[in-house]
Amino acid sequence: MHTSNTNTKTNLQAAIDADRGVGNRITLGDCLKDKPSKSVWHCTLDGEDVILKYYSGLGAFSQVEEESFLVRNIADILGSDTPARGPKLLLSRPDLGFYCLEKCPGISGDALLIPDEDPLPFLVPRAALWLGVLVKKTSKTNMITSNYWRDVMSAQTHFELVNDTAQQLYDAILQKALIHLQGAAGLVTKSVIHGDFHLGNLLISQDYIYGIDFQAKNIGIVVRDVAHFLIKTNAKCQTAGTIFGFDESVIAPFRSILPEGELDRLLPVFLGVELLNSFKNDRRWTPRTVQRRNDLAERYITC
Incomplete structure (x- = not known):
């Protein structure tokens, strides 16, 4: 010790x-x-x-x-x-x-990830099940105002990045997110959310999934928790695909916990927001994790 x-x-x-x-x-x-x-x-x-x-x-x-x-x-x-x-x-x-x-039973979901390989087939569905129950028991659907979107996007102000390449990537993500924002209007599902939803904050056993280390103090937009989950999962393992930069297998389990079409309408915006937020971690992330994020960012920009 x-x-x-x-x-x-x-x-x-x-x-x-x-x-x-x-x-x-x-x-x-x-x-x-x-x-x-x-x-x-x-x-x-x-x-x-x-x-x-x-x-x-x-x-x-x-x-x-x-x-x-x-x-x-x-x-x-x-x-x-x-x-x-x-x-x-x-x-x-x-x-x-x-x-x-x-003391909850189970193994951290992060411990079940194999670096640079696809997530085990049961992992993402189990995570979606946990979030889906929380959404089902606490959700409400409403409109979010233009002020909300303005505040979200204005929060992505420039800060000192580690190099010019990172700055260029950051700017390209921001522009892509703003393009996706044009198609984001509509009803939005809010519920009690986790606030730091990722596999490392889930303990998974054969019978149960326990969520731990909650961060959200109020209700929030469910898709933002999903976007955060996807970014964090990509940091550890293989998720590459053509659906906003992700493989369909890691997105599909979350569609069923939301009204039809909502995930695909909002996810492109919140993936952009969460990608932008991830640049704040560059100085403490490993070079491999940063590279995985950058690879995802390139896929996001070109999808």
Whole structure:
């Protein structure tokens, strides 16, 4: 264990033990994820194996409050009547910077991806099933105003890119998205969405699909979550095709969760938006991931 992990574990365990409400109830185990202001731990709560998410620094209290609400809300919405599930919130202590949720069965969808090969045939349909249940239980259909589109596209302002080639690609994506925007008018399905929907945030087993690490605080446009999923999937494996740059097999499962024609009408715009957003990651993405994104961008521009 790294020194930073050891220090975090020691300090957090001491704070837990000193608290009258949770002292002697929680024992921290291995660290699963460690970032400067966030860590995820195996632990036991009243003798049961659970997951603990801990935040430190400014904003930790509100972060724990917000995420606890999202976890509870998604679990309540999804319920237990379908394979699509959300982990149950077991304990929330914003004042101590952490919350605990149940340890879910399954394997991360990312772990089931084979780099540079097609996704396993069941993966994308399972992801679409999970999102489809969430959409079915919370969706509403309405118009989105021209102000929305203006705000979305104006948010794609230029920022400092790593080189001229990236800038040219960025500009070409933006122009293509604006062309697709002309055909995007019409009814739009909104629902509770994930907010960071990708295979790494799904735990998949034979019987269940659990969504984890929710980011969306409000309802959102479903197709945007789908576009984000496709961009993230392309970053890890083979998805190339002629449908907006993707193979039909990774798009088709999502058509059935939306009204007829909606995915094909809106996806070209939101793929462009998500591609543009992805350039913000270039400095932390591997060269191979950047190249996969660039290859997709070229397909998107020419489709």
